[in-house]
Amino acid sequence: MNIAISTQTICFLILSSIVIVGSISVVLLENIVYSAFLLGGVFMSVAGLYLLLNASFVAAAQVLVYVGAVNVLILFAIMLVNKREELKPVKGLKIRKIFSAAICFGLLALLIRVDLITPWSLPGPVAIGEEATARIGEHLFTDYLLPFELASVLLLMAMIGAIVLARRDVPTKDIGTGNVVNQSLLEKPNVPILIDKSSN
């Protein structure tokens, strides 16, 4: 895909400003639902950056997996744990924020310095462009076959682990009365077992 350089530059500037502004708002906005939707926007513009880099397959994977799966998962999590709660004030929170911001700026300065002064071996070989998808397939089934198979095992493990962790165990019979317990998925008021007692 050959785009004129000026078009490429304008697209890069627009997409990168969406990424930066969106991610800052994801971190800073009060309402977590806005954050989740802005996160979807950030993922979409990162997919646009991949398209600028001639990687259509990874851009499609980014849209499918991140926007379609991870972001929806995060929205469901927000829906399941959405409770308006007054956060307890914590001592020294402001100082912590300023201190960590200073450390992050230091890290940023270090990374940007490394980015700019390292003599990258440019220009590299000519990019293969449209052939990229076929080349990824060749890689996945020849020299990256073992990581590919391990990734499938990892996904299976993650799926089973998520089910086991998120399941709520309900006994079939009430221990006290011997009656059959209602097994439906209705949200019942359950007894929290690990309530924080340190504050009172």
Added chain:
Amino acid sequence: MFEITLQYYLVLASLLFCIGVWGLINSRNAVRVLMSIELMLNAVNINLMAFSAFIDGQLIRGQVFSVFVITVAAAEAAVGLAILLSLYRNRVTVDMESFNLLRW
């Protein structure tokens, strides 16, 4: 008009990564912590893709790596949100400051 080189992508990825780190440290909502982790993983992916396009144009090993990173990120999100759900069930809060189960 100036041309977009490798360094622009690297600086963008550094900015995104540092925003993710700050959010990871300072969020009090556990869901927002998971979002910050996703932002950091995306920054790494942008790095890999930029290197793959500008330095490794023929073999594009960076693109294969970012496919793997996307896979691991999906698995991480699923397990992380399951852990978050079970924590919420037991503690009835998502405040990171009240998760002190491992503190002695």
